Amino acid sequence: MPSPSPPLRPHPHLYEINTWVWLQELSGRTQRELTLGDIPDQEWDALKEKGFDCVWLMGIWERSAQSRAIARSLPFLRDEYDQALPGWQESDVVGSPYAIRAYRPDPALGTWDDVERILRKLHDRGMQLILDFVPNHTSLDHEWVASHPEYYIQGQSQEYQLAPHEFFVVGESDNPRYLAHGRDPFFSPWTDTAQLNYFHGETRAAMMGVLDTIAPYCDGIRCDMAMLILNEVFHRTWGRLLMDREWPANEFWSEAIAGRPGWLWIAEVYWDLEWDMQQLGFQYTYDKRLYERLRQFNPQGIVSHLRASLEYQRKLVRFLENHDEARSAVVFGRQAHSAFSVLLATLPGLRLYHQGQLEGKRVRLPVQLGRSAAEPLDEMTVSYYSRLLKLSHEDVFHFGxxxxxxxxxxxxxxxxxxxxxxxxxxxxxxxxxxxxxxxxxxxxxxxxxxxxxxxxxxxxxxxxxxxxxxxxxxxxxxxxxxxxxxxxxxxxxxxxxxxxxxxxx
Incomplete structure (x- = not known):
């Protein structure tokens, strides 16, 4: 197995890569079909040279055939594909990386051996590998749906009749089960997912097992919508379907993190729950509040936000874009983008850069797509980020x-x-x-x-x-x-x- 994780300096730099799309781009560049095990060493060298401490390979886990079919059928998604990839084909829609069928590398991308090889190469360069963990839900065709339906939130026939878009039916016609789709309580359900039940002890144990499966192949994980499985949030969302189950004695996260020391834990979290997640052991939590104030062009709000305690701020994930957000070059415009990228590079906390950001890309790609349209390089942005990354690599911005x-x-x-x-x-x-x-x-x-x-x-x-x-x-x-x-x-x-x-x- 690979060597222990290399030490991570304070205020590290993280680079997010859309893995499926990246492999398509590299394959086109080299004129041969590449998998994870074929990524040229110079790609890792280039990221090291830019000063990145961690690489987040977003979307390596096995995707779902049902999720793919749904992603090809929904009109609003098809409209997004038209905008992002004119002339797209059905084969370009590979399904959501957040409707995971199994925590193993997607066969289209590579194998466990390939992931281990990447981990070794990053370690050789003093870098860490971050992978996804989606705690809230699985795909509709995950093996547990058939073998362990008790792991999921279930409704009764009457709930299904009242809100059929919130459930899907599994099992025999004479004994159907109505499993809930995963959801954020403030939005419609994710209809390509199945909602796990975190008030069920065996579900928690099974998800702990998933973490154990992932652990040998990475240095840390980015936890998708991590606040959804907090006991209070989960009960508020699903209480009506929990059948008066007892509250768990502890938070899932506190047990998971305590049992895996030395791992890097990054939480995607909103609703002002960042501090709560930090107290449970997350080293870094998303700073959506700063991002929103930047988007609102709210100087007073930005300055006020930065008056928070340094203990809190040093654990925030600063970003101007990621796979969920519009491209920063479009959102902010050239002048503001330049100013705000200085904040990204030099404020305390983990500094997250998104694939394409350094080149000034303008098209946000839906995560269901496996190919992107070619975009011209913005030479001014490339030059600017090159100088800024070199500057922010200096020790004073990490140890000072x-x-x-x-x-x-x-x-x-x-x-x-x-x-x-x-x-x-x-x-x-x-x-x-x-x-x-x-x-x-x-x-x-x-x-x-x-x-x-x-x-x-x-x-x-x-x-x-x-x-x-x-x-x-x-x-x-x-x-x-x-x-x-x-x-x-x-x-x-x-x-x-x-x-x-x-x-x-």
């Missing part, structure tokens, strides 16, 4: 101390955000205008100032993305603050140096 800085008005000051990272002799300061209007303000230094007065006579600020530098005397800088004037969505990243004895002439 992060602090939000105070700002005092001048013009539109509430749209400005300033923070710093300090580590050993390194000091970086980031200032971002979060608005489409010019903004001006003073960065104030009190206890945040990392040098004592005896250590320096002057301060030098070097803009790391340009040749600009600024010089300040101690009194001006420390007592009056730093006056900054930024154009709409402008940002600056400074290397700050204390100069003993003043500047050379």
């Amino acid at each position: 101390n992060w602090r939000l800085l105070s700002l005092e008005g001048e013009q539109n000051v509430t749209s400005l955000l300033a923070y710093q990272w300090t580590w050993q002799e390194q000091w970086k300061m980031i200032v971002v205008n979060l608005s489409p209007a010019e903004a001006q303000g003073r960065v104030c230094f009190t206890d945040e100032f990392p040098f004592s007065e005896q250590e320096y006579a002057c301060i030098l600020l070097q803009d790391v993305f340009s040749d600009c530098s600024y010089e300040f005397g101690q009194e001006t800088y420390r007592k009056n603050g730093l006056l900054l004037k930024l154009a709409p969505y402008e940002w600056q990243i400074f290397s700050v140096m204390a100069v003993r004895g003043g500047f050379k002439s």
Whole structure:
């Protein structure tokens, strides 16, 4: 088996890959059909060179024939395919990666040996492998549906008659069972899934067994819609069908995480339950709140969100896009995208980048598709992200101390955000205008100032993305603050140096 997981630095970088689509792209590039075991080493080398700590191979598990048939038939999905992949064929619809038939590699993608080979290659490069875990539901044709229907939420005939879209029928006609489709309580059911019952002890044990199956082949898991199986949430969603079952003594997650030390646990979670999931042991939880405030172009909300405790923030998954969200290049536009990607790269927490984001791709691909349309590279975005990733790979952004800085008005000051990272002799300061209007303000230094007065006579600020530098005397800088004037969505990243004895002439 592969070596132990390589150590993960603080504030790691994670790259999400749509595995099926990626293999199609690589196959087209190499003019031969590739599986997981055939991925060229230079692909892993390139990700390492960009500074990624982890690779998330999204969607490697066996997909469902029934899910595929449903995905080919639903009108709203067919409309999405038309938008994302004009001229698509039925064969391009491979089914949802979140309606899992079995936790084994899909035969179209590869084998367990192939996954183990990838894990070894990533470990050789000091990187970790993340795979999917979908706790809430299985596909309709998972083997448990026939062999263990008791693992699932079940209704009675009357519930099925009232809401047939919420259930599907299994078993013999003289003894039918009405199994519920998986769902988020705020939306319609996922009709290609079967809802597991987490108030049933044997279901929990079976899902623990799934984790044991996955464990030797990865360093951690991204848990889909992880909050849905919290005891309180689950009871609120399914209480009417739980037949007065006793509440489990513990949360599934606390037991699962405690039993698998050393694994990296990432939770997709919403509804302000991020802190709760962190307390159960998740090292990282989705930061949808920041994403929503960025999409709303809400500077005050963004700054307010970043005032939360550092203990909480360092466990958040920051992102501008993923497979569920629209492409960031489209959502934000070039100016705001540039500014917000600086936040992604330099805020504390796990920094999630999505396949195609670094190239400026604009088409969001439905997860049911196994092929994407060709898009031209946005050379400006490629160059920009290359420089930004190189910068954020520096140790100061991983091992340093992060602090939000105070700002005092001048013009539109509430749209400005300033923070710093300090580590050993390194000091970086980031200032971002979060608005489409010019903004001006003073960065104030009190206890945040990392040098004592005896250590320096002057301060030098070097803009790391340009040749600009600024010089300040101690009194001006420390007592009056730093006056900054930024154009709409402008940002600056400074290397700050204390100069003993003043500047050379």
